[in-house]
Amino acid sequence: MIVLPWLGQNIMTDIKLSGRRHDLDALRVLCFGTLIIYHTSLAYGTRTWLLNASDGSRLIDLIAAGSHPWRMSLLFFISGLVTQSLLRNRSISEVRTARTRQLLLPFVLGVLLIVPPQFYLSQHNPFPGLSYWEFWKAYIVSGLRFEHLWFLAYLWIYMFLWSLLWPCIQRLCPNLPSAFANQLRGAKLLLIPIIFLSVLRVWLYPIFGETLVISTDVYAHLVYFPMFLAGSLLMNEPSFWREVDRQRWVSGGLAILSFLIIATVVLAVPQDYRPDSLVIPMRIVRSIFQWCAILALLGFAARIANRPNPVIAFLNRSMMTYYVVHQTIIIIVAYYIAKLGMLNISSFIPVMLITAIGCGVIGEAQKLAMRYLPVVISRLVALVRVPTKLSPPGAALD
Template sequence: MTETRPGGRRHDLDALRVMSFGTLIIYHTSLIYGTKPWLLNAAEGSRLIDLISIGSHPWRMSLLFFISGLITTSLLKRKSIAQLRSERTRQLLLPFVLGILFVVPPQMYFSNPDAFSEVSYLEFCTLYLVSGAPLGHMWFLAYLWIYAFLWLLVLPSISRYLPKISTCFASSLQGAYLYLIPILFLAAIRLFLYPIFGETLIIATDIYSHLLYFSMFAAGALLMDEPRFWQEIDRQRWRSLGLSAISLLIITTIVVSVPREQWPDAIVTSMRILRSIFQWSAIIALLAFAARIANKPNRVVTYLNKSVLTYYVVHQTVIVIIGYYVAQAGMLNMHSFLPIAVAVTATCLVIGELQKFTMRYLKAMATKIATSLRIGAKPSSSGATS
């Protein structure tokens, strides 16, 4: 099991972060072939393909926000609040703005090109920006920046109470309460808030998502340095794995057996509770097993972790563009699932390398210019006044 040494790097969290972002390529590619409407859909949807979404969507984004909270607390051991706020703004807000301007428009265009056949791409981009610039998948960057900003804003006011709050929180998540408290919370917001607000992914109206994801972020921030929590999830790792597997099996059986539009209210309610059980038990199982098997440096994880945010920013647009041209060739069927996923992965890796090369080049140029300016600013010794 990973030891929570102060200031030590948690390689298990790096591995989970890479894995969670990596599943997004499979998840978003699967949406092309599933039964739910998406940016791009194959002619025939498959309920079996829907199982990819069912098996990954409930826990993946929640885990990412939980990990972000963990990492925030870890970084505050060696950075000031002001430094971390500036770093998060640079890492999240800048890619968000660039993504809204340059990455989201192509996926909107290629997902429905017939609707814009009479306008140029530049005119389409203008219409896109004027219409309010939908966030697309950039919502994650915006939400994470907001949560980090709010946490760092209130932290000075609560810092003296934080150790006690964290200890009490970790102490409450022992035994059956490791599951009972979080699952009751998740089930409550699914049963009472989701039917009213839904998941809009619009910052001003997304009440359900904000309550869910900020709670995950805050929980991670509170539990990072609590050994009792990490010891407890390690002790219950097999129970978590079993609970997640059983709940997923029941969910899968219902989805495959009964079309969604035929579900009575009792099944809808049961599914929301089951998803909450699966969501939390899967998160606990992943955290616990990663702490055991991924607690050492790994060159592949280290390499991917450096560009994982770049992969996130570009992956969905790459999926839509590749999928569009596959559809134009008349080959958008189940046989193209794996080739598209592989092509998207390869494209993201190439873009990641280009991004790193560009950043190194710009940094070298900035250093060269700064050096030239310093040399030019030095006064000449022969021009000294008497």
Template sequence: MHRRYDLDWVRVCAFGVLVLYHVGMYYVTWSWHVKSPYASTTLEPLMMLSSPWRLSLLFLVSGVATAFLFGGPAGTEPDAGSKRRVLASRSWRLLVPLAFGIAVVVPPQSYYEVVEQLPGGYHAGYLAFLGKYFTGYGGFCDAEGCLLVPTWNHLWFVAYLWAYTAVLWLIWALAPRALQKLGQLLERPLSGLGALILPALLLGALRIALASRFEQTHALIDDWYSHAQYFSVFLLGLLLARAAPFWDALARLRWLALLLWLASWAGLLAYFHAYADADPPEMLRMAMRAVWGLDQWCAIVAVLGFARHWSPGDSRALRYLVPAVFPVYILHQTIIVVAAYNMKPLRLTPGVEGPLLVLMTFVLAFGLYEVIRRVRWLRPLFGLKLGRATPARLPVTSGNA
């Protein structure tokens, strides 16, 4: 069985882009936990290059990984005990780090957010803040609303990933042939140009129908637009994980997808610039939501298509990076927030401070990973197996993967 090293590399690089994106959030005008005194619109076009699609890509790749965790539509059907162990293992690997993250990793982000943004500031200190954090204090409020604590902040991805896995596990456990038949139904229309057109239409339609009705909250229970798009691509990855014609179609369509992605990105930039201070006509707003869906899916096709075409193989670097990704992801945003806030007195320009923040984030995150992977009791808190780390790669039946 061949290995999906291409998707291992995609996942590693996508999380690397996420680190860069979160450093960028410190310097743009969009709302975030702490903000640079030099925040401006300068970086926003570059941020928009990945904003519509980077998380959808990660959910799709996670769907592929989940398919092989379940055995996949073409896999051998496990017994009931094996199925229960799959969910138990997945829950352990996701929910334990999520709980630890909420309790230990995330609180410094909320603390510095309160210190910086609470009217009049917050001067009671971190320990006093923790007392309020863990008791669900509702008084951290400003003109935009109140901070809800405790919170998972950037770890919402982990909560959503577990929820989607649990839903599909239930279907797999009760009616496994339903997933198999649905995958077979989708394989043919998504093995040619439909692989580019149909998901783009779906994502555009979801944005048109839901984006204005359901603000993205990352709060799980009321985040219906997010669920619609992220669960859709997660399910698509799971259903088509072993469908070689689909992946081959992505490789053939990679250049067209790249051009459409860049064209739609340019169109979105022009639209947001033209209507920065005015409401657009409703028909134009709906059209640009469809363009957003086009951008979202074409970027994913381009990334996966080029990865499939290049077929990067295994390497020592990949074997190191694959198990490191999750711990680095858990740690990175707290490092950024704490470092950025405490570097403000240095008054460094963004051109100096930004690259330094990126370097510090990667160095500290990987340095901490080196400690975590060597301490047995720390490993489960960051999603690592108790034993020695061995990256789980994704198999595929096509010989050119």
């Protein structure tokens, strides 16, 4: 009889804490992949976005409701895990330097070059009627906007803070990671994070909201920075990963149940007509869905995606490029489809597929440029550096 280990309730995974974590690679690809679907859905849902289809659908809103609560939190958690894992072969200063180079360069270039076309083509263009060059200059002077690239800025800040905190933790509280993992056992693995997220969502979200502006985004920082820290603390704690594996079915079941509740409310009651008595219960249900989905994905990924996969490896190498360019591709494609009068629900899948293909093409072009551009530049430099031969003294002139 063939047994699928990820289906077996009594089969424990071999918790692998050294070497490459292929499950984290798979989850990273999943998160960024759903980000393309999520941002495409914003053009076809009922929420006002940069561009909106003529027939926004609450059914499409389910994509955001089913992915947004957990996706960014999981990305920050994975980022904490990966950042901590880099310490196996590097010092803190080396990790900080490497992550700064990986995050800040695409962030700066993205904010200056990739984000502006989104506003130029959007229905909220602050400078209509200008040529793109004139728009770009006015846009830069009036104040830069991060749009989807806020994640890179936040992640760099959290990484920098971690690089300052981690030496202090090692010196003053070396047992903190294991003590933290010991607290997340049994029902507490579910209850402690759900209560924490519910408190933030019920009491702080109404006050601060999510601004995606670094200096004012209090609520988001209190959600995402602890997620990053939790990942860094739990990376090397086998007891945590065993507990996640043991409770994967419970967390998966709760995630499905809570999402069904959210989906029912989204489809049955429009946002503007929801009674006040429903607001707090829905925020708690959303917190349950957020954490249980993260746990379930971590648990099942460790079972299913624990071996090298060529497709995941291929995609993982270009994820940063896909992330930086995908929203601009969505806006450009949606804009020209709208010009044809075809920006309706029937164009949702084509826009999503064209975006994915465009990301792939740009990602491969970048790889080729990184591989061959230094060679081309070095050869051009060699051509212009023609050595000058000095004539010997007394040589006759032609």
